Amino acid sequence: MEMKILKLLGSEDYIPSNVPELLAQLGMKPNQQQVLQSLLKSLEKQGKIVRTKGNRYIVAKEADLVPGVIQITRGGRGFVQPDEAGIGEIGIAESNTSTAMHGDRVLVRLDVQPGQPDKSGVVVKVLERKRTQFVGTLQRSKQFLHVTPDDPRLPGAIYVSEPRDVGRKPNVGDKVVVEITLWESKKTAPEGEIIEVLGPPDEEGVDMLSVLRHYDLPLHFPKNVLHEASTIAKSRPDNQPGAQECASRVDCRPHNVITIDPDDHDDAVWAEEMEDGGWKVIVAIADVAAYVTEGSALDREAEKRGNSTYLVDRVIPMLPEALSNELCSLKPNVDRLTKCVEFVLSKDGHVVSSKFYAAVIRSKRRFTYKEAFAAIMVPPNNETEQMLHDAHAMAQKIRHLRFKNGSLDLDFPENKIRLDEHGKVLRIERIENDVSHQLIEEYMLLANEAVAGRLMGLNRPSVYRVHESPKEKRLNDYREDVLSHRVPCGNLTHRPEVQKLLRHLGTLPIGPALKIGFLRSMMRARYALEPLGHYGLAKTKYTHFTSPIRRYADLVVHRSLFDKVEMNVGVAKQIADHISITEKNSSDAERDSKEVKLYAYLRAQLVSKKPQPYAALVTDVRNFGFFVDVPDLGLSGGVPLSSIQDDFYVFDPVTRQVTGRHTRRVISIGDNLVVQIYKVDSIKKQVDFMPVPQRGKPARSEDNERRDRRGPQSRDPKRPSAPPRKPGHGHKRASQQPKKRR
Numbered sequence: 001m002e003m004k005i006l007k008l009l010g011s012e013d014y015i016p017s018n019v020p021e022l023l024a025q026l027g028m029k030p031n032q033q034q035v036l037q038s039l040l041k042s043l044e045k046q047g048k049i050v051r052t053k054g055n056r057y058i059v060a061k062e063a064d065l066v067p068g069v070i071q072i073t074r075g076g077r078g079f080v081q082p083d084e085a086g087i088g089e090i091g092i093a094e095s096n097t098s099t100a101m102h103g104d105r106v107l108v109r110l111d112v113q114p115g116q117p118d119k120s121g122v123v124v125k126v127l128e129r130k131r132t133q134f135v136g137t138l139q140r141s142k143q144f145l146h147v148t149p150d151d152p153r154l155p156g157a158i159y160v161s162e163p164r165d166v167g168r169k170p171n172v173g174d175k176v177v178v179e180i181t182l183w184e185s186k187k188t189a190p191e192g193e194i195i196e197v198l199g200p201p202d203e204e205g206v207d208m209l210s211v212l213r214h215y216d217l218p219l220h221f222p223k224n225v226l227h228e229a230s231t232i233a234k235s236r237p238d239n240q241p242g243a244q245e246c247a248s249r250v251d252c253r254p255h256n257v258i259t260i261d262p263d264d265h266d267d268a269v270w271a272e273e274m275e276d277g278g279w280k281v282i283v284a285i286a287d288v289a290a291y292v293t294e295g296s297a298l299d300r301e302a303e304k305r306g307n308s309t310y311l312v313d314r315v316i317p318m319l320p321e322a323l324s325n326e327l328c329s330l331k332p333n334v335d336r337l338t339k340c341v342e343f344v345l346s347k348d349g350h351v352v353s354s355k356f357y358a359a360v361i362r363s364k365r366r367f368t369y370k371e372a373f374a375a376i377m378v379p380p381n382n383e384t385e386q387m388l389h390d391a392h393a394m395a396q397k398i399r400h401l402r403f404k405n406g407s408l409d410l411d412f413p414e415n416k417i418r419l420d421e422h423g424k425v426l427r428i429e430r431i432e433n434d435v436s437h438q439l440i441e442e443y444m445l446l447a448n449e450a451v452a453g454r455l456m457g458l459n460r461p462s463v464y465r466v467h468e469s470p471k472e473k474r475l476n477d478y479r480e481d482v483l484s485h486r487v488p489c490g491n492l493t494h495r496p497e498v499q500k501l502l503r504h505l506g507t508l509p510i511g512p513a514l515k516i517g518f519l520r521s522m523m524r525a526r527y528a529l530e531p532l533g534h535y536g537l538a539k540t541k542y543t544h545f546t547s548p549i550r551r552y553a554d555l556v557v558h559r560s561l562f563d564k565v566e567m568n569v570g571v572a573k574q575i576a577d578h579i580s581i582t583e584k585n586s587s588d589a590e591r592d593s594k595e596v597k598l599y600a601y602l603r604a605q606l607v608s609k610k611p612q613p614y615a616a617l618v619t620d621v622r623n624f625g626f627f628v629d630v631p632d633l634g635l636s637g638g639v640p641l642s643s644i645q646d647d648f649y650v651f652d653p654v655t656r657q658v659t660g661r662h663t664r665r666v667i668s669i670g671d672n673l674v675v676q677i678y679k680v681d682s683i684k685k686q687v688d689f690m691p692v693p694q695r696g697k698p699a700r701s702e703d704n705e706r707r708d709r710r711g712p713q714s715r716d717p718k719r720p721s722a723p724p725r726k727p728g729h730g731h732k733r734a735s736q737q738p739k740k741r742r
Contacts, residue, residue, distance in 0.1 A: 070108075080123075090121045251359065265286075349401045356451070428632060
């Protein structure tokens, strides 16, 4: 009936009508008025229709109104992704976001400006709150209590009454969960009530509990889901598939299949050279679909979670441990059900043919990345290590072809935070993208591309991984940024110029910072029904097939490829939209979990007055300070001029340098410094550093400082520490090196 209403309101000869008139036009009886009103209310809530003066209804687009989901940046600006495909992203100025919060469904009035390529608009209504409960810190100002949310994209203060009994009495300074109950206007602060007290922020476990609550991550599986997983596992003797399950599958157990994966062990590889010089390669992926049937309790919970979430101290798995760590995990020396892509490759790495089948494998060895790297670096000692060497050699040829065909090198080292038994930071390890990582990466990319091509050939509804081309304006803005750092840069709308720039950045000290700026100029990868291609990988067709233990998208793709019953298009669209959201939620949670540990680690250095020295690179210089990248911490921060103790520094806007007035010390973009922590702001998620004081050089005297501040270029002493910069320059958050989610 809703479709019938929309068809009527969207017809060319439709005149805006009220409820009685619509009853007649729709052929409904007078006693059905309440039913019609309910349908109209539902459509209005969805943002598909609007009610005008006189209670007459029209479709939203007739009034330049567009429903969609809003994403809000830390600076307060919003971006709305419309429900309707093809409209494109709509920018919302901070003053025009109304009471919308990050993730809400909103109704936007388009503000069309002649000559402006980018769409902009104004939020006129919040259709649906994504959430109303938030984590924050309880504070008191004069007579009022308020909660300052942890998320800087939210209102600065949520006023609360004296809290009722929620199981634990809150104290000022405690972490709490607050529910917003009223927010009528952006001109007034929202009101709410405390519904849970998490405890003091320095109490063990409260930091991670805050992350779990903020991102609504589940701590446990429902009982019926656990029961279902347990029943499946117990029905298999020795936690292995039975002979009947294996009988109809290709038997790959004789092959020297190996895994290289520290987490889920959902992928395995095997490679062998053929007589003609070509290669046969098998990519074997855990057959989760063999155990998780569509519509089961396990399936519904996996879809709801969307993916596993890897926090700094724990994993929130998509599937219960009985499956994720046991029956589905490709452990060595046990039989496992898999879905395979078998390739025949030419001796230089081109795909000659591929085929897809269900198989049973028995992994011969489980390598960690460190073990695989060490084995590749020395001559092989046995058949399994020889196979590893062969697979590595072919992977490097595939990798060479990929970059030759236009793929972009966007890899970054990853900083891994190691914790002690109390959740305190022990050390931070820097993990490089070495040949062991590249080996697995190349075969997984190859399999994902092949499966996408097969699905397109079958013309079956499924979920594709898409990464659309960046907007030209963003690329041009980024180019100007690069040029301002005196780095040559061509027209970045041409892929060869992008590759050329990225190669050049790899040779520069400032390269990593500028490379992150390029990442920020790109669109975010997502899931969609249409194979729109992958910009970063330079692939016209791509999907996710290789990680079904941790990604629901891959499980859907397995079913699309092998099941005889086609998926409903509408259901597939809902799944694609949902898992795009859950992936973003998990990514943000993973980043924040690292940040809370890292900021606590840095705060402890300040409290103990034993700050550690860190190598840093100057990435930008301003009149109030400069910015540095600190690779060993995996973050960036500001260095206020007021923090430098050896002199008073003056900014030169032409050379973009600061110079010590007495020492004549010059600090420029690209300089290497040794810094220590100066300030930590966990709420704003910003850190400031200061240069480590040089021995033998006295700090500035107060008399000299007062005299210097009278100079014409003196810095405002009341100016706060360095704020975030524009994209490409700003504070890089603690885990900004992107986790691979290609």
